Amino acid sequence: MAPTKSINGQDLREMFAAATSWLEKSSADIDALNVFPVPDGDTGTNMLLTMRSTVEESQMADDHSASRVAKAMAKGALVGARGNSGVILSQIFSGLSQALDGKDAVTGKELADALAKASSVAYAGLSNPVEGTILTVIREAAEAAQAHAATVSDDVVSVIEATANAAKESVAKTPTLLPVLMEAGVVDAGGQGLYTILEGVLHYLKGEMEQLKLRRPWMVASSVPLTAKSPQMVGVEEVPYGYCTNFVIKGEELDPDKLRKRLEKRGQSVIVVGDNSAVRVHIHTLDPGDIMSYVVPLGTLHQINIRNMDEQYHDFIEMQKERMPAVAVAIVAVVVGEGLANVFTSLGATFVVPGGQTMNPSTKDLLQAVEAVTSEKVIILPNNKNIVLTASQVQSLTEKTIEVVPTTTIPQGVAALLAFDYEADMETNAQNMNKARAAVKSIEVTRAVRSTRLGGLDIKKHQAIGFLNGDLVAVGDSPAAVVQDVLGRVKLDTAEVITIYYGDDTTSAEAEEVGGTLGKQHPQIQVEVVQGGQPYYNYIVSVE
Amino acid sequence: MTVKIVTDSLGDIPSGVAEELGITVIPINVIFGTINYRDGVDLTTDQFYDKLEASKIFPTTIVPPLGRFADTYDKVAEETDQIAVITNSHKLSASYETAVLAKERMKRRCRVEVIDSLSAILAQGLIVIAAAKAARDGTGLDKVLELVSENIPRADVRMAFDTLEYLRRGGRIGKAQAFLGTMLKVSPILGIKDGEAFPFVREHSRARAIDHLYEFATGFSHVEEMGVEHATTPDEAEALIRRLKAKFPKTRIYLSRVSPVIGAHVGPRVLGVAVLGDRG
Numbered sequence: 092m093a094p095t096k097s098i099n100g101q102d103l104r105e106m107f108a109a110a111t112s113w114l115e116k117s118s119a120d121i122d123a124l125n126v127f128p129v130p131d132g133d134t135g136t137n138m139l140l141t142m143r144s145t146v147e148e149s150q151m152a153d154d155h156s157a158s159r160v161a162k163a164m165a166k167g168a169l170v171g172a173r174g175n176s177g178v179i180l181s182q183i184f185s186g187l188s189q190a191l192d193g194k195d196a197v198t199g200k201e202l203a204d205a206l207a208k209a210s211s212v213a214y215a216g217l218s219n220p221v222e223g224t225i226l227t228v229i230r231e232a233a234e235a236a237q238a239h240a241a242t243v244s245d246d247v248v249s250v251i252e253a254t255a256n257a258a259k260e261s262v263a264k265t266p267t268l269l270p271v272l273m274e275a276g277v278v279d280a281g282g283q284g285l286y287t288i289l290e291g292v293l294h295y296l297k298g299e300m301e302q303l304k305l306r307r308p309w310m311v312a313s314s315v316p317l318t319a320k321s322p323q324m325v326g327v328e329e330v331p332y333g334y335c336t337n338f339v340i341k342g343e344e345l346d347p348d349k350l351r352k353r354l355e356k357r358g359q360s361v362i363v364v365g366d367n368s369a370v371r372v373h374i375h376t377l378d379p380g381d382i383m384s385y386v387v388p389l390g391t392l393h394q395i396n397i398r399n400m401d402e403q404y405h406d407f408i409e410m411q412k413e414r415m416p417a418v419a420v421a422i423v424a425v426v427v428g429e430g431l432a433n434v435f436t437s438l439g440a441t442f443v444v445p446g447g448q449t450m451n452p453s454t455k456d457l458l459q460a461v462e463a464v465t466s467e468k469v470i471i472l473p474n475n476k477n478i479v480l481t482a483s484q485v486q487s488l489t490e491k492t493i494e495v496v497p498t499t500t501i502p503q504g505v506a507a508l509l510a511f512d513y514e515a516d517m518e519t520n521a522q523n524m525n526k527a528r529a530a531v532k533s534i535e536v537t538r539a540v541r542s543t544r545l546g547g548l549d550i551k552k553h554q555a556i557g558f559l560n561g562d563l564v565a566v567g568d569s570p571a572a573v574v575q576d577v578l579g580r581v582k583l584d585t586a587e588v589i590t591i592y593y594g595d596d597t598t599s600a601e602a603e604e605v606g607g608t609l610g611k612q613h614p615q616i617q618v619e620v621v622q623g624g625q626p627y628y629n630y631i632v633s634v635e
Numbered sequence: 636m637t638v639k640i641v642t643d644s645l646g647d648i649p650s651g652v653a654e655e656l657g658i659t660v661i662p663i664n665v666i667f668g669t670i671n672y673r674d675g676v677d678l679t680t681d682q683f684y685d686k687l688e689a690s691k692i693f694p695t696t697i698v699p700p701l702g703r704f705a706d707t708y709d710k711v712a713e714e715t716d717q718i719a720v721i722t723n724s725h726k727l728s729a730s731y732e733t734a735v736l737a738k739e740r741m742k743r744r745c746r747v748e749v750i751d752s753l754s755a756i757l758a759q760g761l762i763v764i765a766a767a768k769a770a771r772d773g774t775g776l777d778k779v780l781e782l783v784s785e786n787i788p789r790a791d792v793r794m795a796f797d798t799l800e801y802l803r804r805g806g807r808i809g810k811a812q813a814f815l816g817t818m819l820k821v822s823p824i825l826g827i828k829d830g831e832a833f834p835f836v837r838e839h840s841r842a843r844a845i846d847h848l849y850e851f852a853t854g855f856s857h858v859e860e861m862g863v864e865h866a867t868t869p870d871e872a873e874a875l876i877r878r879l880k881a882k883f884p885k886t887r888i889y890l891s892r893v894s895p896v897i898g899a900h901v902g903p904r905v906l907g908v909a910v911l912g913d914r915g
Contacts, residue, residue: 263803276812301700305736306729309806312815430818437817438837509821512836513813514828587840590819617840619820635839 095247095296097196100160104149106295107164109303111142113291114284117308121287124280124310134280137174142288144171145184156195161188169364169371170339173396176281178362178373179213179225183285185364186212199250203236206254216364218355223268225281232258232289248296255289262286262311278311286311333358333377335398340370342390350389357382375400420517421466424504425452425474425482428625431501431592438508441466447501448627451477454484461489468492468517470524474504476561494521499561500533501592501623502633533560534577534632536570555629570597570629571605578609581634586616592623592631602630638770638779639715641707643730645723646752646759647864649891656767661707663730663896665694683895684867684903694899704737712745717776720749721763721783724830727755727807748776750783753830757891757909758792761860764889765911786911789859793835793851794907795844796823801902807832824848845875848908853882856915862889867903875908 098106114121114135121135148167152159165188168181186209191197197205210233214220235257240250265279266272272279287308294303336358340350347370351363358376365371376382379397386392421441426432427450432443442460446452461469469491473482476499486493494517498504510527511520535558542552546563550556557565557577565576574591583589589609593602599622606620623631641659642648653660665683678686687694711718725731734749741747752759766783774782799815802808802825808815809831814823821837822844838844852861861883865872876888893905 302729305732312803312806312808312812434818438819438821439813505819506839509837509839513834587842617820621818 095199096245097198098157098202098247098296099196100152100155100157102296103157103160103164104146106292107142107149107288108146109295110288110291111139111146113294113303113308114139114142114287117287117310118284120310121280121284124277124283133174134176135284137177138180138281138284138288141168141172141177141180144168145181147171157191157197158188158194161191164188169369170394172364172371172373173337174335175360175362175373176225176284178364178371179216179281180285181371182213182216182364183209183229186210197247199245199247200240202247203233203240203250203254206233206236209233216362218351218361221269223265223272224279225285227265227268228258228261228279228282228285231261232285248293251289251293251296255286255293258282258286258289259311283311333375333400334379335400336372336374336376336379336382337394337396338372338383338386339365339393340372340386340390341368341393343368345370345389350386353385354382357385419466420468420470420520421464422470422472422508422511423457423460423464424472424508425457425478426501426504428592428595428623430622430624434505434592434621434623435508438505439511440472440508446478447475447625448477451475451481454481454488457482457485458488461485461491461493466491469494470511470517470521471495472498472504472507474498474501492517494518496521496524496528498528500535501625501631502531502533502590503528505590505633506531506635530635532581532634534558534574534581534630534634535628536573536577536630536632537628538570539566571601574605574630574632575608578632578634583613583616583634586613586634588617588619588633588635590619590621590633590635592621592625592633594623594625594627594629594631596626597629605630636715636717637773638717638719638776639711640763640767640770640779641711641718641720642759642763643723643728643734644894644896645728645730645755646721646763647757647891647894647897648760648763649862649889652764652889656764656771658763658767659707659711661699661704663699663728665895665899678895680892680895680898684898687895687898688903694895699733701733701737701740704734705740705742708737708741708745708747709743712741712743712747716745718745718747719766719770719776719779719783720747721752721759721766722749723755723759724753724827725751726753726809726830746776748780750780751830752783752790753787754790754792754827756792756794756827756893756897756907757862757864757889758790758827758911760889760891761862761909761911762786762790764860789913790909790911791826791851792907792909793824793826793848794901794905795838795841795848796825796901797841797904798902799823799825801900802832805900807900810834845871845906848875848906849878852879852908852910854914855910855912858883858886858910858912860889860909860911861886862891862909864891864893864907864909866893866898866901866905868906871906875906879908 118135118139122133145164145167149160149164152163165184168184172178172181187205190205190208210230213229220226232254236250236254239253262278262282265282345367347363347365354361358374360375362373423442424435424440425444425446426435427445427447435443441464444452444460471482473479479497482495496507498507506527507524510523539550539554539556543550548566550566555567555570555573557573559577565573567573591606602620606618610618644660644662720734722731722734731751738747752762765786766779769779769782811825811832811834814834823837824835824847825832838847863872863876
């Protein structure tokens, strides 16, 4: 492909027009992603309408210079901006226009610098910039653009390609930065929208007209697993919902910064952008009348749009239900220790109830978990012999159908969870999980709380003791030595996988050493060392 | 005149079989950075997988332009007046849309019918192979299309993965997203359901994952077509075929290789088994 050294205003018009058509194809999918700042499910639509206004206004520029066209686009974006993401998008265009001021044409490097400016203007427009949103995506994309222009190539197409690729990776990581996204198992909607726009621009610049016509934008998949959380839990952090209020004030000598500070006291998710003649406001408030009365004296009001967010939220919940994985069967597991809880949720446990040895959850605790999940069928993994009975009481207290797979150790629980088949029904799954539970051997090592004589062994207080499948079989001075001792009592020649979960008072170095020794002795076995973070037990080991 | 079968290279039909049955395969290309590698032309499959593991750039795949499809139809139409085009699932690539639109660009007069296999990899391949056999035996176009529709729900596949990272980066992860980010080393077993990747189970070791593939294939009471495919592990594929041969001594079991274009999305070390048949 011939290198593209620079682009002018006409290119800007056309590439963003192409990007707008591209965005249109996935605006409904983007709507379905929206959970932040409130799950109102219209981010895609809002960004699309903002882009349309931007592109329409670009035709009004009086020449084809990059400078004039960018200025017209910034104006179009400002007056057409809708919703949080739309307003931030308008800030991005404002930044681009500031950076391109006075330029006829733009090189790849200048475009990269303009993106950096766009990023800083976008951050500046918000009273409380949040990472894991469109902001992170524009910042990381701009950084990649500048790095690419400085070290690889100044070619416009290759700079945009680097920008779009970085945006895509950035979108995939948004759930790791914003817990509400992680909970909902989605990427940030505004970020996805921005990536789609960049991708559309890239297709246009590469001359891929057929791709633009025939294909649909790919929705970026989250880099974290989609856990089937109850949709009601999504976005509960911001309460109350109230009214999403949007308008433009036109007047003389307006002060956006001052206005933002004033409005922050009257609502949430405040965005105020613009200049001294026109200011766009987005605010979530319980009393839109109060906001209106406050701003009326400042100038004339335009494009007033007030929506009830509770209604938006309910529409959103319905939309979410359709795209959530159909988990007919939920799994509630009793687990203690952060690492172990992560292992269980990453393997698909729907709800983790904290508990285990010396902290048994009550029937009520388990019942609450069962009621909290959306599925009508629930499998409970007690993971401790003292909790199995409690778990079996839950059925008499709920209308949901309950199966208890009587796992008595963490290794049994993990093996049972791994055997879960997403397509099989509850009965088949319960059977398979029971079979898997029985096939695993569990080793637990802890310290004796008092001196005693048990299972023919003399034990002193604080000595390490090892259990195999719940029976005390070994005693020693160090937990590591006791693990080795118990492993020596298990037939390992048919074992395939050994997983070592080390507790919160065991160092990773010690655990890695135990694992390393084992790996050397039995090279055919896959040995994994995982930070379980469980209290009391220095080691929990599973032999499969 | 006999019906001719056209498909895209996303069905991983083993080399030799396409030729034997007169199937025309339209190659789908892989792009690494800005360089376009024609499937099997510019890069051998081994070179591709070496590059896939070593490269930081994620390869993308592209469907050939409309013109390429139209030219292929015209060329095939020199020998027949009825063509069945069986494509990759529309949820996984733009092959179907392109194949449909290409009909209008044809120069020759010939009846062309495009059907979406709602499938991919060797499951798509087996649907195509069965259609080609029927066409070879003189079945008319309408009957061939009917057969394909009947066979779509009868073709199934399971693949053992080492990682789902490639699938995620390529945007084709679908509901298998539920299997991402596990804290343990597991082998996810995926299939295709409703035209996209679907997570079935996870096995805790490679050996068990392969056992799972074996049990999946032997769960069929009647097998019409069967094939095993691998990306970089021919020994595993051959061992699995030997085990399956013992159970299905009369069945020809195809050995196929995951093409780079699919490999870019599933990653190296993928092993799969596809069956066209009925479960008991």
